[in-house]
Amino acid sequence: MKTNFLKSILFIALAAGFTTSCVNDDDYAVPTLECVDSTLQKTKEVAQIPASTDISQYLADDIIEAYVTSSDEGGNFYKSISMQTLDGSKAFSVPVDVTSTFINFEPGRKVFIKMKDLYTDVSNGGMRIGGIYVNSSNVPSVGRLSESLYKTVLSRSCTIVPESDLVKTVTIAQAKNDAVINTLIDIDDVQFTDASITTTYYDPNNDTGGATNHFLVDADGNSVIFRTSSFANFAGKPVATGRGKVRGVMTKYNSDYQFVARTERDIQLTGERLAPLFSESFEGITSTGNNQFIALPGWSNVSINAGAEKWEARIFSLNKYAQMSAFGTGENNVDTRLITPAINLDNTTAEFLRFGYKTGFANGIALSVWYSTDYDGSGTAAAINAATWTQFNVNLNVQDTSYSSTFYSSGNIDMSGINGTVYVAFRYEGSAAGVTTTYQVDNIEVFGE
Amino acid sequence: MKKVSLIFLSIFALFISCDEDDDTTFVQENYVLGKWYVNQIGTINANNTIVYEDYINATDCEDDNLVLNENKTFEENDFEFINSSCQNFQTTGSYEVENNKIVLTYVDSEGVSVEHVLTIVTLTYEEINLSYTDTETNEIVFLKLRKE
Numbered sequence: 251m252k253t254n255f256l257k258s259i260l261f262i263a264l265a266a267g268f269t270t271s272c273v274n275d276d277d278y279a280v281p282t283l284e285c286v287d288s289t290l291q292k293t294k295e296v297a298q299i300p301a302s303t304d305i306s307q308y309l310a311d312d313i314i315e316a317y318v319t320s321s322d323e324g325g326n327f328y329k330s331i332s333m334q335t336l337d338g339s340k341a342f343s344v345p346v347d348v349t350s351t352f353i354n355f356e357p358g359r360k361v362f363i364k365m366k367d368l369y370t371d372v373s374n375g376g377m378r379i380g381g382i383y384v385n386s387s388n389v390p391s392v393g394r395l396s397e398s399l400y401k402t403v404l405s406r407s408c409t410i411v412p413e414s415d416l417v418k419t420v421t422i423a424q425a426k427n428d429a430v431i432n433t434l435i436d437i438d439d440v441q442f443t444d445a446s447i448t449t450t451y452y453d454p455n456n457d458t459g460g461a462t463n464h465f466l467v468d469a470d471g472n473s474v475i476f477r478t479s480s481f482a483n484f485a486g487k488p489v490a491t492g493r494g495k496v497r498g499v500m501t502k503y504n505s506d507y508q509f510v511a512r513t514e515r516d517i518q519l520t521g522e523r524l525a526p527l528f529s530e531s532f533e534g535i536t537s538t539g540n541n542q543f544i545a546l547p548g549w550s551n552v553s554i555n556a557g558a559e560k561w562e563a564r565i566f567s568l569n570k571y572a573q574m575s576a577f578g579t580g581e582n583n584v585d586t587r588l589i590t591p592a593i594n595l596d597n598t599t600a601e602f603l604r605f606g607y608k609t610g611f612a613n614g615i616a617l618s619v620w621y622s623t624d625y626d627g628s629g630t631a632a633a634i635n636a637a638t639w640t641q642f643n644v645n646l647n648v649q650d651t652s653y654s655s656t657f658y659s660s661g662n663i664d665m666s667g668i669n670g671t672v673y674v675a676f677r678y679e680g681s682a683a684g685v686t687t688t689y690q691v692d693n694i695e696v697f698g699e
Numbered sequence: 700m701k702k703v704s705l706i707f708l709s710i711f712a713l714f715i716s717c718d719e720d721d722d723t724t725f726v727q728e729n730y731v732l733g734k735w736y737v738n739q740i741g742t743i744n745a746n747n748t749i750v751y752e753d754y755i756n757a758t759d760c761e762d763d764n765l766v767l768n769e770n771k772t773f774e775e776n777d778f779e780f781i782n783s784s785c786q787n788f789q790t791t792g793s794y795e796v797e798n799n800k801i802v803l804t805y806v807d808s809e810g811v812s813v814e815h816v817l818t819i820v821t822l823t824y825e826e827i828n829l830s831y832t833d834t835e836t837n838e839i840v841f842l843k844l845r846k847e
Contacts, residue, residue, distance in 0.1 A: 303747070305743075305747075306839065367816050390743060390747070398798045402798060
């Protein structure tokens, strides 16, 4: 009896001791509501931390502070935390070998970083701070911080600022800048392209490195990649069809700027979609190449001076477009008009025209854009000559000798003063002995409200 | 008797389950221990690639090495063949392993305490790749060492 009794006491005491020690050992304890602030103080600004394309080690015992912009809550960011200064003038990312970092390092959280012995570099235009990694080709770069190093190096402060203090509203053109990488941005008045809105954020049929690159476009036709990982928790959701604001973090891969939304909440495209009254991408044409003259329904394609050469349908990199050149035609007074079908502007206001164009072998300007409200659409030189044509004031000065990889935007050409039914003419004027610049025209669109 | 041993067994099991809950550390310290011979030295070339060159030891001497002892002391043995005998220009001091760093602390010839930080790039039982920044050139130097 006596011995048994003692043993049970001993057992209970020991067991209680073990339970306590187990609880203390847990790193994932329920967070206490009262934050114990870091005792660290910043000693250097982010701008004072050197970083270049070649990796280097930071040796001094300095501390910097920055605010988290990214979040792996939605699975779109993975093992990398983007941070910026409060004013957004400097930003960087910290690769870490840790997941669910958003629990401790959520957007807006001020973080202290102990810089001593960490490595820095600039990769794809963005500054990185982290460990060192040497790949199989012996190329050293900034690598992920191990979990233990992540806990030592990154110190969470109790300060958390609202995202509105960090975010900058930028246009697509402004967003595509290395200085914007890793910062929190809003892009307003944008929508996904027509091709994107019929699919999901991650589309298995459109996979680039485990993610899908969709495009956001603004009213001026500028576009930027919107990238969604297959691991994002909104990957399978249909792409938002509306127009509005997106919030997220700019990243870059090679020369491509890639906008990354952190969660589906960042996609606030709730406004009405901007849809063109008229659009032509030439993708419906089956035959392309030399002398494959454009003959779409309702369109006119006419050589005014009875020449043989007219606007051709061409294809390059799976994209079809209209092309015209006086080169090799033997014609000395080329005047060829590619005229859209009738476009009705009665039910809209604030209309504008926009198209993309490229030049090649340029030796002078040959393209101008005109409109008529009294052309009968019959597609004869006589009917075109009988109509009244007014030239749009548009700057088409690009004179490339080799084709640009992307089309230049004409910019928005005001049509708000035009009423009724309108025809738009793309007029090529050149000569085999004179200006023979090749013009390529694509994505002709008319918008209105 | 039987009951008693069962109780002890269960206590032992509890102890183990707590013990395994330890913080994970990047480096297993026992891997770092030992006598490491320098195999190759690498520097970054203009194409941002590490170029390794074989480390040249003094002929007829023991190969240069770094000894990391269990009692947290280290020896750096640097041999040179002078006047028909091998001389060891040895540095000794203490070291700490902190995450992925080996911090060597020693007193230099002028009596000043010096800290030398080596980053562990990769580590297996037999091979360790280290990097450090040469404070004179500010360039990163890579070392490949093998255990004897």
